[in-house]
Amino acid sequence: MLREMLRQPGSKNPDARFTALLQTLATKYAYRALSTEDLQREVEAVMTPAMDLEGGRSMQWFFEQWVRGTGLPHYRVESRRMPPRKGIS
Secondary structure (H helix, E strand, O other): OHHHHHOOOOOOOOOHHHHHHHHHHHHHOOOOOOOHHHHHHHHHHHOOHHHOOOOOOOOHHHHHHHHHOOOOOOOOOOOOOOOOOOOOO
16 A cells, blocks of 8 residues: 555656665664554655645554554545536536
């Protein structure tokens, strides 16, 4: 899920941000334990504005649903089609 959220479609290397995150983790936390809080802090350092659902550059929502939660997160997408307004093409 993190990989998809960090993805940059259309760029030369769409997974560059995710790869950079993994390289940072491997280098910075080599030979020591990586806690969930450490991971969250590193993800927050590279997160995109679209990932900031709660504001304040926090990924708390993600870690509560995908890491600390016991169930599978459920999402619903809703779309509505509106008739065009008169005079607008």
